[in-house]
Amino acid sequence: MRRDIFQAIADPTRRAIIGLIALQAMTPNAIAENFNTTRQAVSKHLRILTECELVIQQQQGREIYYSLQLEKMKEIDEWISQYREMWKASFNQLDNVLSTMKGQKK
Amino acid sequence: MRRDIFQAIADPTRRAIIGLIALQAMTPNAIAENFNTTRQAVSKHLRILTECELVIQQQQGREIYYSLQLEKMKEIDEWISQYREMWKASFNQLDNVLSTMKGQKK
DNA sequence: TATATTTACAACCGAATGGTTTCTTAAATA
DNA sequence: TATTTAAGAAACCATTCGGTTGTAAATATA
Numbered sequence: 001m002r003r004d005i006f007q008a009i010a011d012p013t014r015r016a017i018i019g020l021i022a023l024q025a026m027t028p029n030a031i032a033e034n035f036n037t038t039r040q041a042v043s044k045h046l047r048i049l050t051e052c053e054l055v056i057q058q059q060q061g062r063e064i065y066y067s068l069q070l071e072k073m074k075e076i077d078e079w080i081s082q083y084r085e086m087w088k089a090s091f092n093q094l095d096n097v098l099s100t101m102k103g104q105k106k
Numbered sequence: 107m108r109r110d111i112f113q114a115i116a117d118p119t120r121r122a123i124i125g126l127i128a129l130q131a132m133t134p135n136a137i138a139e140n141f142n143t144t145r146q147a148v149s150k151h152l153r154i155l156t157e158c159e160l161v162i163q164q165q166q167g168r169e170i171y172y173s174l175q176l177e178k179m180k181e182i183d184e185w186i187s188q189y190r191e192m193w194k195a196s197f198n199q200l201d202n203v204l205s206t207m208k209g210q211k212k
Numbered sequence: 213t214a215t216a217t218t219t220a221c222a223a224c225c226g227a228a229t230g231g232t233t234t235c236t237t238a239a240a241t242a
Numbered sequence: 243t244a245t246t247t248a249a250g251a252a253a254c255c256a257t258t259c260g261g262t263t264g265t266a267a268a269t270a271t272a
Binding site: 004006007009010012015022068070071073074076077079080083084086087090 | 110112113115116118121128174176177179180182183185186189190192193196
Binding site for chain 1: 229230231232233238239240
């Protein structure tokens with residue numbers, strides 16, 4: 001069981017589930033209605049998402065509401081942020097080139 | 107062949123490769139030295155990364171230099187950004203709560 | 213030119229993945 | 243209480259994945 005967030009978001013169905021429950025908590029049945037698979041398959045996806053703490057459950061009678069754990073999504077953001085710094089830097093470098101060109105013109 | 111960027115970054119070795127070549131272009135042999143696998147396994151990872159355009163090749167004699175295509179990384183950033191907006195929003199909501207509390211105090 | 217080096221490609225293998233069907237448990241309802 | 247409904251768990255299956263070994267092609271070097 002590898003069960004890390006990057007593996008969790010690798011599956012397109014799971015990303016779609018994340019997109020759905022980000023807006024409002026939903027039951028497995030309600031989620032499954034949005035996909036062309038069985039409820040059980042969705043249940044499996046939810047288990048994976050739960051295991052890596054990307055979603056949280058909230059029992060209400062016999063229904064279980066799943067919702068997104070936004071905090072956990074930050075971990076992905078933190079990973080990508082280091083590269084965001086890089087493309088910002090390369091943009092600044094271009095900016096410097098343009099500044100230099102302007103300076104030469106003057 | 108699923109070959110999308112989310113599936114590409116799901117593997118920890120591939121994320122490590124991305125981290126390596128983000129700093130400087132490297133040959134498969136040089137990359138493989140950093141891992142406890144065969145050069146062929148690294149070669150396979152590079153193929154996957156190349157197929158989804160996360161890395162680019164630059165042939166130099168019989169050596170091939172691989173480097174990161176920063177632009178493509180933006181696609182992941184764009185996906186996560188919608189959720190970044192959400193946790194910013196929930197932070198602002200907390201901010202409002204705090205403001206209200208302050209107001210009540212006053 | 214013969215040999216060594218760098219790399220890609222193909223075939224194969226065990227484990228993991230995503231899916232299905234079937235079954236069980238627990239809560240709501242007739 | 244009997245039945246329906248919501249959901250998880252288990253068993254199974256085909257495919258994919260990450261890895262290995264072996265082979266082929268192309269460039270560099272003796």
